[in-house]
Amino acid sequence: MPLLEGLRVIHSKIHGYGVVTTRPFSAGETICFGDGILYQADAEFDDTYALILPGEDSGHGDPVFWDLACQTRWMNHSCDPNSEVCSKWDHNEHTMRAWWVALRDIPVGEEITYDYAFVAEVAEACYCGASTCRGLIVDEDPANLANLPEHLRALLRLPGTAPRAAS
Numbered sequence: 367m368p369l370l371e372g373l374r375v376i377h378s379k380i381h382g383y384g385v386v387t388t389r390p391f392s393a394g395e396t397i398c399f400g401d402g403i404l405y406q407a408d409a410e411f412d413d414t415y416a417l418i419l420p421g422e423d424s425g426h427g428d429p430v431f432w433d434l435a436c437q438t439r440w441m442n443h444s445c446d447p448n449s450e451v452c453s454k455w456d457h458n459e460h461t462m463r464a465w466w467v468a469l470r471d472i473p474v475g476e477e478i479t480y481d482y483a484f485v486a487e488v489a490e491a492c493y494c495g496a497s498t499c500r501g502l503i504v505d506e507d508p509a510n511l512a513n514l515p516e517h518l519r520a521l522l523r524l525p526g527t528a529p530r531a532a533s
């Protein structure tokens with residue numbers, strides 16, 4: 367698989383490995399297209415590195431998982447991301463397509479991030495470092511937050527909510 371031009375995998379300040387730019391990207395520019403392997407929703411596999419395409423978009427009626435198999439696998443989440451991931455079902459090739467678009471101008475050396483917007487049941491503590499960090503990697507839709515597991519509720523920080531107490 368060819369390396370994605372303009373991107374490099376590094377040790378991230380956010381978590382584990384991450385991806386930084388080796389050239390600038392402009393707001394609205396497509397940063398890259400990903401490559402991945404398809405799994406059905408009921409398949410047994412490690413979904414840590416997978417995007418999910420909802421059932422209504424998948425062409426199957428069921429959601430599908432797309433296990434990222436290129437440098438995009440290492441892109442971290444931020445609550446103030448500099449990119450967004452777009453995805454769609456490719457009806458001709460019967461697979462998923464995903465690509466990342468810059469939300470603002472991104473200089474050389476900045477880590478590429480996007481908002482994972484996890485469903486509450488799989489939310490994780492967030493260490494993105496943004497001033498607007500929600501404390502959790504989670505979709506902030508109130509209907510989703512209503513399903514947050516009890517042990518994660520104390521980590522949630524949203525505008526208008528009290529800051530987390532120091533431990």
Ligand SMILES: C[S@@+](CC[C@H](N)C(=O)[O-])C[C@H]1O[C@@H](n2cnc3c(N)ncnc32)[C@H](O)[C@@H]1O
Pocket residue numbers: 378380381382383384414415416439440441442443444490491492493494503
């Ligand atoms: C697709 S992987 C990203 C690559 C990851 N850094 C690694 O080295 O394996 C997704 C996982 O990375 C971690 N991660 C990504 N962004 C994070 C963040 N902002 N805060 C904490 N952990 C994060 C979470 O454990 C998440 O499930």
Ligand SMILES: [Zn+2]
Pocket residue numbers: 444445446492493494495496498499500501502
């Ligand atoms: Zn965050």
